[in-house]
Amino acid sequence: MIKGLRSLSTLLTPKVNSREWIHDSVRKIRSPLPSGGGQCVACLAPDALYGLCTPCRQDLPANHWHCRCCALPLAFAGNETLCGQCLQNLPPFTRVIAPWRYRYPVDGMIQRYKYNGQRAFARPLIHDFATQLVGMLQTIPEQRPDLLIASPMHPARRRKRGFNQAADIAEQLSRRTGIPWTTDLVIRNRRTRPQRGLNREERLANLRGIYQVGRTPPARLAIIDDVVTTGATARSLTEALLEAGAAEVQIWALARTPG
Ligand SMILES: [Zn+2]
Ligand SMILES: [Zn+2]
Numbered sequence: 001m002i003k004g005l006r007s008l009s010t011l012l013t014p015k016v017n018s019r020e021w022i023h024d025s026v027r028k029i030r031s032p033l034p035s036g037g038g039q040c041v042a043c044l045a046p047d048a049l050y051g052l053c054t055p056c057r058q059d060l061p062a063n064h065w066h067c068r069c070c071a072l073p074l075a076f077a078g079n080e081t082l083c084g085q086c087l088q089n090l091p092p093f094t095r096v097i098a099p100w101r102y103r104y105p106v107d108g109m110i111q112r113y114k115y116n117g118q119r120a121f122a123r124p125l126i127h128d129f130a131t132q133l134v135g136m137l138q139t140i141p142e143q144r145p146d147l148l149i150a151s152p153m154h155p156a157r158r159r160k161r162g163f164n165q166a167a168d169i170a171e172q173l174s175r176r177t178g179i180p181w182t183t184d185l186v187i188r189n190r191r192t193r194p195q196r197g198l199n200r201e202e203r204l205a206n207l208r209g210i211y212q213v214g215r216t217p218p219a220r221l222a223i224i225d226d227v228v229t230t231g232a233t234a235r236s237l238t239e240a241l242l243e244a245g246a247a248e249v250q251i252w253a254l255a256r257t258p259g
Contacts, residue, residue, distance in 0.1 A: 041121050042105055052124040061101040063256055070231045071096035071256045085200075085231075093238040093249045096228050097136075098256035099129055106255050110226055114165045122226075125254045126169055130176035133252070137177060145250060146218035148174055148181035151225040151237065152188040152211070170224040173252065181224070186240065187212045203232035211237050213244035221246050225253045 039046055040053040047053055052060075065074040067083035069091055074081060082090075100106045106125065113122035137144050150167035158164050167183050174181035189212050198206060223237055228251060238249040 050124045050127040063101045071098040096251040098253045100255045102255040102257040126172050145220045145222040150183045154188045207236040211240035216245045219247040222250045222252045228253045229257045
């Protein structure tokens, strides 16, 4: 069972301002992780499969009931419903696929990965997501995108963090699904205030016009990200891709926040 990510001995203390830490995190991100076996990242049980033991994997907050467009978690059964926000203002993307809800322990796992460069915490999520996508693409091959696009990060933020987690996820999903991926089709041409703490209108205003698409994209795209929050980033990036000539854009992310 998942006890508490905070108290685990496997956690490293990040030295966020240290150049060495950044290099070290890049090395960790780039080096391939052994497949299967090993210790559970959540409870330290010895019989983990891709980083999680069976009980911890079963405890993950699956996003079973959700809005059929933006994947907003819903409190009632049914996946054919649109949430209030999508009903009011239908997003430009076809749909968001996000298998987990962004809450304990998925939030902690993603934060360790994203901010501390501890790739082992995201490994079970990325692995299981890829398995789910491979199954979905076999069942509904017409949903297959031509290209995976890692949600772009401003170069200054990428330098500070040491890596772009969206690119890391896109690379791993590409390897499993066989769909090519890219980071250079879209450029994020200015830094924005962090989206956290802003309301919906502020988020959309914060993002207006920040994406520049360098060449004509293929028809069907999937934007890859770690978490979808209000969907403001996804909306803005999708609009830029549709304007550049894409026909259909999906969003694939590990988790969806509750609002
Ligand atoms: Zn466990
Ligand atoms: Zn929705």
